[in-house]
Amino acid sequence: MASTSKDNAPISVQDENTPDELEPGACPESILNPTDSFEEFASEMSSSLQERNALTTKSSTISEIQSEIGEEKDAQMKTTKSADDLQSKDGSISASASSSNLTEENGDDTDNAPENYLHSPELINKEKHVFILSSAGKPIYSRYGNEDKLAGLCGVIQALVSVVEEQNQDILRSITTKDCKAVFLVKGPLILVAVSKSNESETQLVLQLTYAFNQIVSVLTLTQLNRIFEQRRNYDLRRLLSGAERLIDHLLIFMEKDPAFLLGAVRCLPLPEKARENITNAITTTCHKIRDLVFAIMIAGNQLITLVRMKKYTLHPSDIHLLFNLVRSSESFKTAESWTPICLPKFDATGFLHGHVSYIAEDCQACLLLLTVQRDAFFPLSQAKHTIAEKMRRSNCLVAINDALNRHRDLPTTNPLKHIGIPEIRHFMYKCKSTAQLFTSDPISLDRLQDYRMRHKEGGDIVEKPIKKLSDIDYVRNYRQFCSQIHCTSIPAKLIFRSNAQDTILAWVTNGFELYVTFDALMEKDQAIKAVDRLLWWIKKEEQRIFIMNAPTF
Amino acid sequence: MSSIFIFPGVGKTSLVVRYIGKMFSKHISPTIGASFFTCNINLDNARVKLQVWDTAGQERFRSMAPMYYRNANAALLVFDITSATSFTAIKGWVKELQSNVPEAMVLSVVGNKSDLESLRAVPYSDAAQYAATIGAAYTETSALHDQGIDQVFLNTATSLLKLSSSNLVSSLRSYDSADGDTDRIPTGKPSEEDATHTGKVELPAWRIDNIAHGEMQRSMCC
Numbered sequence: 001m002a003s004t005s006k007d008n009a010p011i012s013v014q015d016e017n018t019p020d021e022l023e024p025g026a027c028p029e030s031i032l033n034p035t036d037s038f039e040e041f042a043s044e045m046s047s048s049l050q051e052r053n054a055l056t057t058k059s060s061t062i063s064e065i066q067s068e069i070g071e072e073k074d075a076q077m078k079t080t081k082s083a084d085d086l087q088s089k090d091g092s093i094s095a096s097a098s099s100s101n102l103t104e105e106n107g108d109d110t111d112n113a114p115e116n117y118l119h120s121p122e123l124i125n126k127e128k129h130v131f132i133l134s135s136a137g138k139p140i141y142s143r144y145g146n147e148d149k150l151a152g153l154c155g156v157i158q159a160l161v162s163v164v165e166e167q168n169q170d171i172l173r174s175i176t177t178k179d180c181k182a183v184f185l186v187k188g189p190l191i192l193v194a195v196s197k198s199n200e201s202e203t204q205l206v207l208q209l210t211y212a213f214n215q216i217v218s219v220l221t222l223t224q225l226n227r228i229f230e231q232r233r234n235y236d237l238r239r240l241l242s243g244a245e246r247l248i249d250h251l252l253i254f255m256e257k258d259p260a261f262l263l264g265a266v267r268c269l270p271l272p273e274k275a276r277e278n279i280t281n282a283i284t285t286t287c288h289k290i291r292d293l294v295f296a297i298m299i300a301g302n303q304l305i306t307l308v309r310m311k312k313y314t315l316h317p318s319d320i321h322l323l324f325n326l327v328r329s330s331e332s333f334k335t336a337e338s339w340t341p342i343c344l345p346k347f348d349a350t351g352f353l354h355g356h357v358s359y360i361a362e363d364c365q366a367c368l369l370l371l372t373v374q375r376d377a378f379f380p381l382s383q384a385k386h387t388i389a390e391k392m393r394r395s396n397c398l399v400a401i402n403d404a405l406n407r408h409r410d411l412p413t414t415n416p417l418k419h420i421g422i423p424e425i426r427h428f429m430y431k432c433k434s435t436a437q438l439f440t441s442d443p444i445s446l447d448r449l450q451d452y453r454m455r456h457k458e459g460g461d462i463v464e465k466p467i468k469k470l471s472d473i474d475y476v477r478n479y480r481q482f483c484s485q486i487h488c489t490s491i492p493a494k495l496i497f498r499s500n501a502q503d504t505i506l507a508w509v510t511n512g513f514e515l516y517v518t519f520d521a522l523m524e525k526d527q528a529i530k531a532v533d534r535l536l537w538w539i540k541k542e543e544q545r546i547f548i549m550n551a552p553t554f
Numbered sequence: 555m556s557s558i559f560i561f562p563g564v565g566k567t568s569l570v571v572r573y574i575g576k577m578f579s580k581h582i583s584p585t586i587g588a589s590f591f592t593c594n595i596n597l598d599n600a601r602v603k604l605q606v607w608d609t610a611g612q613e614r615f616r617s618m619a620p621m622y623y624r625n626a627n628a629a630l631l632v633f634d635i636t637s638a639t640s641f642t643a644i645k646g647w648v649k650e651l652q653s654n655v656p657e658a659m660v661l662s663v664v665g666n667k668s669d670l671e672s673l674r675a676v677p678y679s680d681a682a683q684y685a686a687t688i689g690a691a692y693t694e695t696s697a698l699h700d701q702g703i704d705q706v707f708l709n710t711a712t713s714l715l716k717l718s719s720s721n722l723v724s725s726l727r728s729y730d731s732a733d734g735d736t737d738r739i740p741t742g743k744p745s746e747e748d749a750t751h752t753g754k755v756e757l758p759a760w761r762i763d764n765i766a767h768g769e770m771q772r773s774m775c776c
């Protein structure tokens with residue numbers, strides 16, 4: 001049973017022993033915006049119907065940057081921005097062609113008896129469903145099965161949501177049955193629903209739905225999404241999203257497995273301090289004269305290598321997660337340099353940035369994203385990328401990245417538990433709150449994700465078979481409930497210690513960090529606290545390698 | 555304005571990857587935005603460097619198209635012979651090109667997936683006839699079986715060369731280079747839009763979805 005204690009005994013222990021008063025990973029300035037996603041979603045959950053309907057669009061950061069870059073360019077930029085719309089220049093959604101197409105697509109809806117479809121093998125026995133529909137009740141996305149055949153279900157969902165709104169002047173948030181939770185989220189013109197049998201809390205599910213919504217915004221921008229439905233309430237959004245369903249599919253899997261989502265933090269690729277510095281320098285020296293460049297981001301294997309930014313601007317972890325997801329789901333980036341519009345919802349939901357996306361070299365799977373406000377900047381950025389890659393090769397950075405990615409035996413971060421030398425610790429994850437960065441003892445590798453999907457039969461079916469050796473993913477599943485207790489808005493816990501015959505889990509949050517540790521079964525509390533202390537000492541010692549400890553600008 | 559959108563899945567990326575990468579993959583993932591490729595084509599007495607934009611077919615990337623064809627000198631209009639809709643889509647693009655690109659342009663109509671003869675939905679003669687009306691060549695290709703693709707690129711390069719020597723097109727300049735050094739910076743004035751880019755002879759070629767910015771270079775071969 002979970003025993004919750006708010007005594008700060010362990011905090012005093014920490015004060016004596018950690019080498020520095022700053023928590024591991026903390027630094028004066030952060031590249032990431034450390035907003036806690038839980039706080040944000042808690043506010044999402046508590047907003048009233050009026051507040052939600054008055055959802056205002058913030059001023060555009062992109063326009064701000066554009067006007068800062070230069071006056072003479074400004075006029076041209078403005079037109080550029082409006083031309084970024086998906087619609088033809090006259091501003092209307094190519095109406096005639098689309099409507100004719102629409103009727104075609106929906107023609108065969110009536111063929112199948114919808115009640116039977118809900119019981120088909122494609123849909124039953126799934127751990128978690130996600131449905132997205134328009135507020136008019138038109139299906140947009142279903143995680144499993146064919147959303148075309150779910151028109152009936154979507155109608156029911158839409159009716160439920162609107163009855164609560166219209167008759168009770170309230171918001172339908174969730175429905176709970178014995179073994180299943182349905183969570184509803186209305187965002188702009190969309191309704192998102194998760195139906196889950198997992199141990200995720202309502203807040204965690206809302207968080208996932210919000211991510212799914214942001215993924216759609218990232219492809220279309222909020223401005224367009226709203227305008228499309230203002231013009232045609234009945235629009236079939238699948239037309240514009242075609243090809244992007246894959247992004248939502250991947251995102252949903254990713255969110256279930258990677259603690260980065262659970263904690264609202266970003267994992268960095270552990271690198272020697274010098275190597276990271278060289279990479280950052282390669283970028284800043286090459287790009288400091290490119291005025292419209294807003295962010296240069298290098299990532300590998302869902303980990304951040306470096307982020308260089310325009311002064312004043314930082315990125316929200318959730319925007320970075322969407323970039324991770326985009327890169328991970330798009331094999332096509334590997335074959336050639338790409339140029340694509342990208343909207344980062346937290347940065348500016350109203351407009352597109354333009355991204356030059358490419359892998360550094362054939363022999364190095366690090367991906368560089370150069371994000372600009374200038375839609376014609378492909379060629380200078382392409383040039384810049386080649387210069388950066390060349391500089392990195394000359395300073396041996398490619399080798400350093402490859403060693404980290406291949407988890408070279410000699411690196412202390414490859415097998416941290418062995419290095420720390422506390423045999424009782426099976427697994428840990430640590431988040432530095434002020435920089436929104438994360439480190440875990442056993443980073444999930446991509447092949448591991450693959451294994452997991454196979455074990456869970458790719459289709460997300462519930463599998464009863466007990467798991468023999470736990471992986472990062474399984475530990476993270478176990479932490480979920482502790483995480484919700486710690487982030488619970490009414491009575492948040494500071495320290496949770498639970499010991500039983502299976503394992504011992506300690507979850508601890510301070511102003512500076514969050515830490516989750518799994519120990520062997522039946523550990524004593526004192527012993528656990530001593531071990532945690534050593535653990536923190538080790539993280540502090542390795543912090544320069546594990547975390548990005550500065551916030552470079554162009 | 556025409557509101558036709560291009561069909562994804564006609565095999566644009568497969569064509570380019572086949573031509574440049576000399577391979578075919580069944581698992582090509584959908585193009586995001588646009589991908590950029592370059593290749594060199596050796597003709598009898600010249601070497602043409604093509605810069606090719608392979609664009610995503612999805613409607614939401616539709617608005618990006620002008621950026622690719624604005625400076626292009628050639629376009630490959632690719633459709634899928636098993637899809638009549640993809641063929642119709644091409645006609646809309648040709649209209650858009652004709653009204654938005656003032657310079658002469660090499661157009662080439664390409665019917666891909668010729669290996670799927672049994673599923674053919676666009677008769678050869680219809681496509682060939684249409685191509686003739688817009689002054690384009692018509693070629694059928696199979697990215698799967700590597701048929702017709704070399705010819706498409708070779709024809710395009712040859713036509714571009716002709717276009718450049720006839721001097722019809724101001725944005726398309728060639729220069730002689732005694733040593734054949736591809737990286738030499740030309741002395742010609744850069745065109746306003748491409749000031750950013752390498753500044754060599756612009757021989758951009760775009761296709762409906764594959765827009766090639768060609769940089770052409772004639773070497774002093776005998």
Ligand SMILES: Nc1nc2c(ncn2[C@@H]2O[C@H](COP(=O)(O)OP(=O)(O)O)[C@@H](O)[C@H]2O)c(=O)[nH]1
Pocket residue numbers: 561562563564565566567568569579580581582583584585611666667668669670695696697698699
């Ligand atoms: N049978 C056949 N299939 C092809 C051919 N070219 C492409 N495909 C398939 O068509 C699909 C779409 O190809 P892709 O290159 O992504 O099309 P794009 O969207 O136009 O770039 C893929 O499944 C390819 O394998 C071809 O010549 N023959």
Ligand SMILES: [Mg+2]
Pocket residue numbers: 566567568584585608609610611
């Ligand atoms: Mg493609």
